Structure formats: structure tokens, C-alpha cells
Amino acid sequence: MSTQVTTGLQVRKSVELTIDGKKVTAPEGSTLLDACRASGKEIPTLCFGDTITPKNACRVCMVELEGSRTLVPSCSRKVEAGMVVKTDTDRTSHSRKLVLELLGSSVDLSLTKNVSKWNENYDAKPSRFGAPSYHHSKRDEAVTGHHHPPDGQTAETVHQPVKIDNALYVRDYSKCILCYQCVDACGEQWQNTFAITTAGRGFDARISTEFAVDLTDSACVYCGNCIQVCPTGALMFTSEYEMREAGTWREEEQTQTDTICPYCGVGCSLTLHVQDNTIVKVTSPSDHSVTHGNLCIKGRFGFQHVQNTKPE
Amino acid sequence: MDLKIASGTANTEERAAVDSLLGAPSETSHGAQRDEMGMRVSTGGESLRQLRHLLLPTLHSVNDRVGYISRGAINYISQRLDIAPAEIYGVATFYALFDTNERPARQVHVCVDLACRAASGCTEETLPEGAIASPCLGTCERAPSVLVIETGVTVRQEVLAPATKSQIAELVAGKSAPTEQEISHAAPQTPDQSLVLLSRIGNTNPLSIDDYISSNGYSALRKAFTIGAEQVIAEVTASGLVGRGGAAFPTGRKWAAVASQPVKTRYLICNADESEPGTFKDRVLLEGDPFALVEAMTIAAFATGSQHGYIYLRGEYPRALKNLTNAIELARNKKYLGDNILDSGFNFDITIFRGAGAYICGEETAIFNSIEGFRGEPRNKPPFPVEVGLFGKPTVVNNVETLLNVLPIINNTGEKYASWGSTGSKGKKLFCVSGAVNKPGVYEVTFGVTLRELINLAGGLKSGSTMQAVLLGGAAGGFVGPEDLDLELTLEAARAAGTTLGSGVVMVLDQTVDMFDQLQRIAAFFRDESCGQCVPCRVGTVRQQEALARLVKSNGTDSAALDLQLLRDLGQVMRDASICGLGQTAHNAIDSALTRLKVFSA
Numbered sequence: 001m002s003t004q005v006t007t008g009l010q011v012r013k014s015v016e017l018t019i020d021g022k023k024v025t026a027p028e029g030s031t032l033l034d035a036c037r038a039s040g041k042e043i044p045t046l047c048f049g050d051t052i053t054p055k056n057a058c059r060v061c062m063v064e065l066e067g068s069r070t071l072v073p074s075c076s077r078k079v080e081a082g083m084v085v086k087t088d089t090d091r092t093s094h095s096r097k098l099v100l101e102l103l104g105s106s107v108d109l110s111l112t113k114n115v116s117k118w119n120e121n122y123d124a125k126p127s128r129f130g131a132p133s134y135h136h137s138k139r140d141e142a143v144t145g146h147h148h149p150p151d152g153q154t155a156e157t158v159h160q161p162v163k164i165d166n167a168l169y170v171r172d173y174s175k176c177i178l179c180y181q182c183v184d185a186c187g188e189q190w191q192n193t194f195a196i197t198t199a200g201r202g203f204d205a206r207i208s209t210e211f212a213v214d215l216t217d218s219a220c221v222y223c224g225n226c227i228q229v230c231p232t233g234a235l236m237f238t239s240e241y242e243m244r245e246a247g248t249w250r251e252e253e254q255t256q257t258d259t260i261c262p263y264c265g266v267g268c269s270l271t272l273h274v275q276d277n278t279i280v281k282v283t284s285p286s287d288h289s290v291t292h293g294n295l296c297i298k299g300r301f302g303f304q305h306v307q308n309t310k311p312e
Numbered sequence: 313m314d315l316k317i318a319s320g321t322a323n324t325e326e327r328a329a330v331d332s333l334l335g336a337p338s339e340t341s342h343g344a345q346r347d348e349m350g351m352r353v354s355t356g357g358e359s360l361r362q363l364r365h366l367l368l369p370t371l372h373s374v375n376d377r378v379g380y381i382s383r384g385a386i387n388y389i390s391q392r393l394d395i396a397p398a399e400i401y402g403v404a405t406f407y408a409l410f411d412t413n414e415r416p417a418r419q420v421h422v423c424v425d426l427a428c429r430a431a432s433g434c435t436e437e438t439l440p441e442g443a444i445a446s447p448c449l450g451t452c453e454r455a456p457s458v459l460v461i462e463t464g465v466t467v468r469q470e471v472l473a474p475a476t477k478s479q480i481a482e483l484v485a486g487k488s489a490p491t492e493q494e495i496s497h498a499a500p501q502t503p504d505q506s507l508v509l510l511s512r513i514g515n516t517n518p519l520s521i522d523d524y525i526s527s528n529g530y531s532a533l534r535k536a537f538t539i540g541a542e543q544v545i546a547e548v549t550a551s552g553l554v555g556r557g558g559a560a561f562p563t564g565r566k567w568a569a570v571a572s573q574p575v576k577t578r579y580l581i582c583n584a585d586e587s588e589p590g591t592f593k594d595r596v597l598l599e600g601d602p603f604a605l606v607e608a609m610t611i612a613a614f615a616t617g618s619q620h621g622y623i624y625l626r627g628e629y630p631r632a633l634k635n636l637t638n639a640i641e642l643a644r645n646k647k648y649l650g651d652n653i654l655d656s657g658f659n660f661d662i663t664i665f666r667g668a669g670a671y672i673c674g675e676e677t678a679i680f681n682s683i684e685g686f687r688g689e690p691r692n693k694p695p696f697p698v699e700v701g702l703f704g705k706p707t708v709v710n711n712v713e714t715l716l717n718v719l720p721i722i723n724n725t726g727e728k729y730a731s732w733g734s735t736g737s738k739g740k741k742l743f744c745v746s747g748a749v750n751k752p753g754v755y756e757v758t759f760g761v762t763l764r765e766l767i768n769l770a771g772g773l774k775s776g777s778t779m780q781a782v783l784l785g786g787a788a789g790g791f792v793g794p795e796d797l798d799l800e801l802t803l804e805a806a807r808a809a810g811t812t813l814g815s816g817v818v819m820v821l822d823q824t825v826d827m828f829d830q831l832q833r834i835a836a837f838f839r840d841e842s843c844g845q846c847v848p849c850r851v852g853t854v855r856q857q858e859a860l861a862r863l864v865k866s867n868g869t870d871s872a873a874l875d876l877q878l879l880r881d882l883g884q885v886m887r888d889a890s891i892c893g894l895g896q897t898a899h900n901a902i903d904s905a906l907t908r909l910k911v912f913s914a
């Protein structure tokens with residue numbers, strides 16, 4: 001059943017499986033998502049990021065696997081020889097539609113890529129759960145195991161005020177889908193700073209510092225690697241936030257220029273996002289072998305000197 | 313780790329609570345009052361991080377002594393265990409028995425769950441002032457139930473059930489609860505030595521190992537050592553025993569899978585986090601026959617080659633904790649635990665691990681995270697626990713009742729055990745009968761009795777009661793109606809009838825019970841207990857609760873049809889796409905009320 005294929009310098013076994021009735025081969029250790037995408041299937045993902053171990057929390061990428069009682073998350077399920085997978089059935093469509101509706105009705109997805117397209121594809125109508133409620137915005141004070149009973153009219157949301165507690169970036173958790181990527185990037189997967197965690201439980205689960213203290217009192221080192229992995233715009237450069245608030249953020253006019261960070265000898269790649277000849281934010285390519293998208297505070301935020309001009 | 317500790321210093325009490333578990337810090341370690349020399353060296357690091365499994369016990373220690381987890385306490389624990397304060401905060405806020413805000417030393421937790429609210433009408437909204445609403449406290453046979461926790465140097469926990477409203481108010485005011493009634497009251501068939509699982513309840517002092525030994529105790533372990541590990545697994549497989557926690561997985565197959573793992577470090581976990589609303593059978597076993605569990609765990613460990621066992625005990629069971637702690641200590645003293653048990657060369661010991669108010673921690677992989685000091689969120693499967701479980705090692709997780717069945721299997725042979733019951737359900741089963749019956753309690757029956765027979769065994773319906781519905785299997789189970797009384801209580805008959813036996817809940821609801829209220833409570837329960845990891849469960853349980861709240865108002869109108877469709881849609885996504893069994897079953901009871909009882913009409 002299994003043959004050997006050479007990928008780069010490694011010799012990886014490949015396994016054969018069936019996707020939507022067609023036999024395909026995929027390298028051992030790869031995921032169903034890899035295999036599906038390689039064979040041209042379009043599967044939506046929300047919490048999946050290419051530099052973080054999949055948490056499979058959003059459940060929008062579910063596919064049907066023969067022999068499995070439930071659907072399985074394609075982003076994290078590894079391929080196995082002989083698997084029979086279906087990516088487009090009534091059950092997968094229902095599941096994707098409902099996940100889009102559940103998130104769309106509780107979270108501000110206005111900056112999440114592809115959502116409107118997917119809503120259309122899967123006929124998702126988040127509004128059918130009722131008008132959004134913004135009553136319970138003190139989410140940091142939620143008591144575990146207790147909740148406000150529903151009023152029988154509105155749909156509860158994760159709405160809360162934007163957290164602006166430092167000069168470099170803002171946290172708008174009304175946009176947070178709890179993908180856990182920022183926690184993992186801050187913690188053991190990249191930065192090992194552990195400034196943030198998931199606190200609380202259930203619908204009250206939220207990304208938080210200890211006791212929800214300001215970032216300036218937390219262990220945050222402002223590497224901004226959480227912003228890099230955030231898929232929904234909940235974490236954002238202050239520069240971007242202010243321009244969006246002022247209505248001057250025009251992403252379609254921006255250019256992206258790759259360069260090397262000028263600060264130390266590591267040589268991280270920077271991508272400068274420039275609008276009107278001004279750097280508005282800095283990212284790093286997630287497929288870069290040195291950074292994997294990560295930077296430090298200097299590379300991420302220390303760009304003002306480039307455009308300092310003498311006062312007239 | 314380079315810890316950043318913000319403001320907040322532990323007070324003497326908090327330090328003492330932490331140190332009572334971790335010992336005093338060495339002069340050079342973080343958290344010590346270091347002098348100038350001490351500041352020049354630093355010890356800890358990796359060796360401290362190996363102690364992360366002590367995080368939850370340490371939080372318990374502080375909560376027991378001070379009543380809540382302050383910033384100072386978290387900062388001190390952070391230094392002592394080398395875990396970032398944010399992570400500790402994340403763990404502490406996961407559990408409902410902990411609070412990170414200051415609160416009074418005395419907390420009165422009043423059960424507002426299904427059996428208790430049916431019995432007393434006590435809901436979240438009608439609690440006496442100062443009382444805290446609690447999910448099922450596992451004393452449904454004496455509903456309504458109250459758990460009092462008074463923190464201090466020695467924490468005091470008392471259970472009062474049944475409790476009147478005025479008694480609850482007195483408890484809040486500081487009055488002590490009267491002594492809890494004898495355990496045997498919870499099992500009306502006892503004392504009866506002909507019973508298989510309950511034979512010692514009411515007959516044997518649960519605090520005396522000599523009594524246990526003289527009532528056939530440790531005969532199964534001796535026999536297990538004689539016949540050998542492989543034969544023990546063969547007997548358990550032949551017995552047809554399946555898990556009694558609700559999932560009904562064949563126990564012999566699970567044991568064999570662990571025993572065949574190449575990795576030699578293995579763990580055994582007894583899942584005693586009984587929190588399914590309406591379930592109290594494990595509590596009765598833990599309180600009334602704790603040595604039997606210790607013996608059964610020793611046999612399970614011997615069969616699977618596990619060196620250490622954990623009992624993950626729910627935090628709301630004070631008497632079970634006391635009796636189990638005593639049993640383990642006495643067993644250790646008498647060399648039934650520890651090195652070279654009964655000169656067999658087999659080494660095994662047991663640690664009790666207290667839960668802290670989280671239904672989800674009864675999910676087998678959530679237990680691992682909870683014990684390891686992380687938030688009790690379920691893990692992805694595969695890999696399965698038999699391969700990668702606690703601390704990444706092969707692990708057996710068995711429910712209390714499942715393990716206790718091992719003793720009669722080994723004493724009498726698996727073949728004999730398999731001769732009891734039906735074709736598809738072997739052996740003895742405990743049912744937790746509560747609600748409108750004359751003698752609520754735990755009942756031992758052979759698989760195959762009908763629902764009617766079981767209810768009759770429990771003294772029949774109370775006079776004046778007419779049956780409205782029966783909840784089978786708990787909040788994750790389903791309702792059946794009076795027309796289902798001839799249902800055979802076997803796994804296969806329940807499945808064929810589109811329902812489940814789950815954890816053995818049989819809650820009889822009479823005409824006085826408001827079904828809308830029960831359904832809304834079930835929805836509220838799942839919302840409160842969802843861990844929040846996956847979208848279908850985290851948001852789906854909220855939308856389900858909201859749709860129910862609307863339906864209660866709009867029942868019978870056109871808009872009800874829309875909400876009924878919403879509920880069906882939600883049920884399907886939760887069942888299909890949730891990570892674990894909590895989300896997958898969070899719609900079951902509501903679904904059964906819609907389809908079987910037809911409580912709503914569109």
C-alpha cells in the first residue's frame with residue numbers, strides 16, 4: 001500500500017487514501033487538510049495557522065471520515081492508509097454553516113478573511129439567532145460556573161470594550177474567536193513569555209493576563225508575535241487601529257516590502273507595510289526559515305527612525 | 313523561567329498553605345526570603361517545572377485555608393512552581409470551586425440541579441441570600457441538597473440533605489449542619505450480603521480494613537496474583553464487563569490495549585469525578601466501600617502493568633474523600649499498597665486527586681490535563697489514552713463502578729459474571745433512582761429488569777404522583793415517557809428504543825414538575841460546564857439555552873417552529889463537530905423532550 005517518495009532531503013513514506021471517491025497519496029505525517037488541499041479541495045479554516053500546532057478549536061474544517069461516529073477536524077487529523085474521506089456532504093456543509101453562524105452571531109468577524117464568501121457558500125445566516133446583545137460586556141469579571149440567564153430575545157455576544165493599555169498594540173477581544181494561537185505563540189510554541197492565557201470557562205472563556213491586568217503590568221515583552229498569528233484582527237498595531245478609527249486605513253493602496261531587520265545579527269526578514277510612503281505595520285513571512293513569522297519588539301515596532309524627519 | 317511577578321505578595325496564611333504542600337522554599341530558590349548571598353544563586357528551574365502536577369493541589373491548599381486565590385497567592389505559587397502567573401490564573405479560573413476574588417470563608421453551595429429543583433423548587437433565582445447556586449451535588453436521593461465549605465487552617469465541609477429553605481438560611485448564617493445520615497440510607501436494598509456490588513454497604517465498617525478483610529476483602533487480589541496478569545485480563549474480557557461511566561466501552565479490551573504497549577511506564581486512573589446530574593452511585597461506593605475500590609484498582613494496575621494510580625475525585629464529596637484517604641492509608645500500613653504487595657513483587661500506590669468543580673474533568677482526557685496542572689480541556693483523540701495518556705504515557709481510565717465489578721469477576725470467574733444479564737449487557741448494574749418515588753437511592757439489579765420493575769423496587773411512585781417523564785442517563789441522557797415503562801434496562805434495548813442508560817440515572821418526574829424549567833436547567837448546565845474550547849459547544853450551548861428561553865414564551869406560535877428548527881440544527885452540529893462527549897451529548901435530553909415527549913408544539 002505504501003510507497004516511498006522523496007521530498008527534499010528526507011525520505012518520507014506516502015500513504016494512499018480516498019478523498020471524495022478519488023484515490024490520492026499523501027506523505028505520512030501530513031494532515032487531511034494538506035491532502036485535501038493538495039487534491040484541490042477547498043476547505044475553510046479559521047483557527048488554523050501555519051506556524052502553530054493546530055488546536056482544532058473552531059471546527060469549521062470538519063470532514064467526514066468513514067468509520068468515525070463524528071466528523072473529524074481535517075487541520076489536525078493525520079492521514080492514514082486506507083482512509084475514506086468526504087469533504088462535501090450534507091453533514092460537513094451543515095457543520096460549517098453552523099460554525100460560521102455561531103461565530104458570526106457572537107464575534108465581530110468584520111476583519112476575518114473570507115468570511116462573507118463562506119457565509120454565502122454555506123448559506124450561513126448568523127442573524128437567525130436574534131439581535132446581538134451587548135449587555136454583558138464585563139467579561140473579565142465573569143464568575144466560573146455562573147451566567148446571566150438569557151432574556152429570551154437577544155443573542156449573547158463576546159462584546160467588550162477595546163483594551164488600549166500601551167502604545168504599541170491594542171486588543172479588541174470582541175473580535176476574538178478563541179483560536180488559542182496568541183496564547184500558544186506567547187507561550188511554549190514560540191516566545192516562552194506566557195503573558196497571556198485562556199481564563200474562565202465556556203462562553204466566558206477569554207484571553208487574559210493574570211487578573212486581567214494591563215499589558216504593562218504583565219509579562220508581555222511586546223514581541224507582537226501574537227498579532228502576527230491573530231486571524232481576526234483582534235490584536236492590532238496601534239498605528240493600524242488609529243488609522244482604521246480615523247477612516248484612513250486603505251489596505252488596497254498599501255505596498256509590502258521585504259527587508260532585513262537592521263538591529264542585530266540574526267537577520268530576521270521584515271515585511272514593511274507602507275501606505276502613503278509611511279510604514280504602518282511590520283510583519284515577517286511565516287514561511288521564513290529564521291523567523292517563522294516571529295520578531296522581537298525592535299523588529300516589530302522599532303521602525304519610526306526610518307521615517308523621522310526634522311521638524312520644519 | 314524568567315518570571316515577571318507583578319504587585320501582590322502572599323500573606324503568612326497563603327505562604328503557609330502553599331508550603332504545607334510544597335515544603336518551605338530552599339534559601340536560594342524563588343519565593344524564598346533571600347538574603348544578599350541567596351540572591352547571587354538561584355535554584356529551581358527545570359526541577360520545579362517537573363512539579364506542575366502539584367498546581368491544582370496547591371490551589372486547593374490555598375483555597376481551603378483562605379477561601380479564595382489572591383494575586384499574592386498566585387505570585388507565590390508562580391515562584392515556587394516556576395509557572396507564569398497568567399497560566400496559574402488561567403487554571404484557577406477554570407474551576408467553579410475556586411474564586412480569584414475575595415469572598416467569605418464560609419460558602420453555602422445549594423444544588424439547583426434537576427432532582428433538587430424538582431423536589432424543592434430551589435432555582436438560581438430563588439436561593440436564600442448569601443447562598444451560591446451549584447450544579448448537581450450527587451446526593452439526589454435526599455434532594456434538595458446543600459454543601460457547606462468553611463475554609464480555615466482545617467477546612468470543614470458538611471453536606472445537608474434534604475435541606476429546607478430555613479435550614480439553608482441558618483447554614484448561611486453560620487449554623488453547623490447536623491451529622492450526615494448513614495451511608496446505607498442511600499442504598500435502600502442494604503444491608504443484604506447477597507448483593508454483589510453493595511454487599512458490604514451497611515454490613516461492614518467502611519473505616520476498618522480488618523472488617524473489610526473479614527468480609528471477603530482482598531480475596532480477589534490474592535487470586536489475581538495467583539492466576540497472573542494475563543489471566544486477569546482474560547477473565548475481565550470473558551465477563552463482558554463494559555464501562556459504567558456512560559460510554560460502555562469493553563473494559564477487557566481497554567486493559568489489553570494498555571498491557572500490550574511497548575512503553576512500560578503506565579498509569580491507572582479511577583474516574584471518580586461523578587458529576588452527571590442525577591448520578592450518585594459512585595459516591596455511595598466511595599463512601600461505603602472504599603477498600604473495595606483500592607483492591608480493585610490494585611488488580612487493574614497489576615493486570616495492565618501500571619505503577620501508579622490516581623483517584624480523580626470530585627471536589628464536592630467530602631465523606632468520600634475522608635473514607636478514601638483513610639482506606640489508602642490503612643492499606644499502605646498493612647502492605648496492601650506500596651512495594652511488594654502481599655510478597656508478589658508488584659509495586660503500586662494510589663494518590664487521591666481532588667477535582668475543583670468542573671463536570672468536564674470527568675472526560676477522560678480532560679482528567680489528564682487537570683492532573684498535569686493545565687486547564688481541564690479535553691484533548692484531541694487520536695492518540696487514545698491507552699497509547700498516550702497521563703504524562704504522555706499509556707493510561708487506563710475506569711469509572712468507580714466499573715472497577716468494583718472486577719472483584720466479583722475475579723472471585724467468581726468471568727464466565728460466571730457473564731451468566732448474569734442479557735445477551736448484550738452482562739452482569740450487575742447500579743441505578744440511581746431519584747425523584748417522585750417512595751424509596752429513592754442506589755439500586756443493584758441484574759441487567760434486564762424493566763424500568764417498571766426498577767421503579768417498583770424503589771417503592772413505586774409517591775402517593776398522589778402521576779408519572780410525567782423519566783430522565784434516563786442524566787443530563788447527557790434522555791427523557792422517556794410513561795409509555796416506556798416496559799423498557800428493558802439493557803444497553804441494547806435502550807439503544808433500540810433510541811435512548812441510553814448513560815451513568816444509570818433514573819429520575820422520575822411527576823406531574824408537579826415544570827418540564828420547561830427542567831429543560832432550561834439542562835441547557836444552563838451544559839452552558840456552565842462547557843470548557844469553551846470548541847465553537848459548537850462553547851457557543852452552541854448558549855444558543856440552545858436562548859432558543860429554549862424563546863420557545864417557552866412562544867410555544868404554539870409560528871415563531872416556535874423557527875426555534876425548533878434552530879434547536880435541531882444546533883443539536884446536529886454539537887453532536888457532529890464537538891471535540892468531546894460533553895458537546896456531543898449536550899442536546900440529547902432536549903432532543904428527547906422535543907421528539908419523544910413533544911413538550912413544545914409549533
